[in-house]
Amino acid sequence: MEEKIIIKNLKKEFYDEQRGTVLAVNDLSFTAYSGEIFGLLGPNGAGKTTTLRMMATLMKPHSGNISINGFDTIKDPQNVRKSMGFLSATTALYPRLSPREIITYFANLNGYPEDKTEERVEHLIEYFNITKYADTLSEKLSTGMKQITSIARTIVHDPPVLILDEPSSGLDVIVAQKIHEHILDLRDHGKTVIFSSHNMGEVEKVCDRIGVINNGKLLTTGTLNELREITGKYYMEEIFIYLVQEYETVKQKETGNVND
Numbered sequence: 143m144e145e146k147i148i149i150k151n152l153k154k155e156f157y158d159e160q161r162g163t164v165l166a167v168n169d170l171s172f173t174a175y176s177g178e179i180f181g182l183l184g185p186n187g188a189g190k191t192t193t194l195r196m197m198a199t200l201m202k203p204h205s206g207n208i209s210i211n212g213f214d215t216i217k218d219p220q221n222v223r224k225s226m227g228f229l230s231a232t233t234a235l236y237p238r239l240s241p242r243e244i245i246t247y248f249a250n251l252n253g254y255p256e257d258k259t260e261e262r263v264e265h266l267i268e269y270f271n272i273t274k275y276a277d278t279l280s281e282k283l284s285t286g287m288k289q290i291t292s293i294a295r296t297i298v299h300d301p302p303v304l305i306l307d308e309p310s311s312g313l314d315v316i317v318a319q320k321i322h323e324h325i326l327d328l329r330d331h332g333k334t335v336i337f338s339s340h341n342m343g344e345v346e347k348v349c350d351r352i353g354v355i356n357n358g359k360l361l362t363t364g365t366l367n368e369l370r371e372i373t374g375k376y377y378m379e380e381i382f383i384y385l386v387q388e389y390e391t392v393k394q395k396e397t398g399n400v401n402d
């Protein structure tokens with residue numbers, strides 16, 4: 143398996159008037175491979191979006207490195223952008239354009255071969271069941287319809303790496319399942335998918351590996367079974383709560399004992 147995402151000692155600080163310096167991402171390192179779905183989990187404010195935005199070249203780290211598909215996000219942002227599709231949790235659609243127009247626009251923007259664009263767009267419209275509202279202005283669409291359109295436009299150029307910030311947020315179970323099927327299908331075609339989620343069932347179902355982050359720090363990464371072994375818990379929900387609330391204290395105590 144090829145290393146497609148390499149993150150090393152990533153740090154990002156923010157300053158705001160009320161809180162002063164906020165260490166949003168604190169010495170984060172992990173690797174994700176081709177043909178892998180990597181889930182990034184963490185409580186609200188843990189640093190997931192900040193990490194994904196730095197991967198997507200929308201924000202610069204204070205220190206550390208990110209390599210995507212062999213390209214460095216600071217030295218070679220253009221090639222990074224060509225190599226990935228990024229779905230932000232706050233992705234806005236052009237209100238005066240329809241899903242068909244938006245998906246086509248992003249195919250062109252990302253350099254998808256012109257002679258194949260129409261076929262690709264029609265395929266995605268059919269695949270995601272967009273047909274009924276494909277020509278409706280996006281300002282008139284429901285939350286879920288907008289989200290599906292956003293996902294379709296994120297993957298339209300068929301990039302090797304997909305970075306999705308809470309892709310299934312606001313979706314009904316049928317559509318969410320469709321998205322899961324699609325993510326699994328992309329994985330089976332060798333793509334690397336990294337996504338953040340608060341949905342533990344979704345994470346159990348689709349992730350090959352899971353990273354849990356809290357206060358900007360990566361607590362641990364592993365397969366579901368590895369996390370079960372580390373925590374002694376079975377369900378992702380229990381594993382998550384344990385990791386976020388107890389794991390660090392337990393680890394500190396253990397280290398303390400070793401030093402004693």
Ligand SMILES: Nc1ncnc2c1ncn2[C@@H]1O[C@H](COP(=O)(O)OP(=O)(O)OP(=O)(O)O)[C@@H](O)[C@H]1O
Nearest residue numbers: 156157158164166184185186187188189190191192
């Ligand atoms: N532009 C900014 N200015 C100041 N602080 C920021 C900024 N962006 C993010 N932060 C802070 O960085 C921390 C991490 O935020 P981030 O959005 O990465 O969390 P998250 O894990 O995505 O949370 P959620 O699950 O709620 O989406 C938070 O404390 C947040 O307030």
Ligand SMILES: [Mg+2]
Nearest residue numbers: 190191192231
């Ligand atoms: Mg977020």
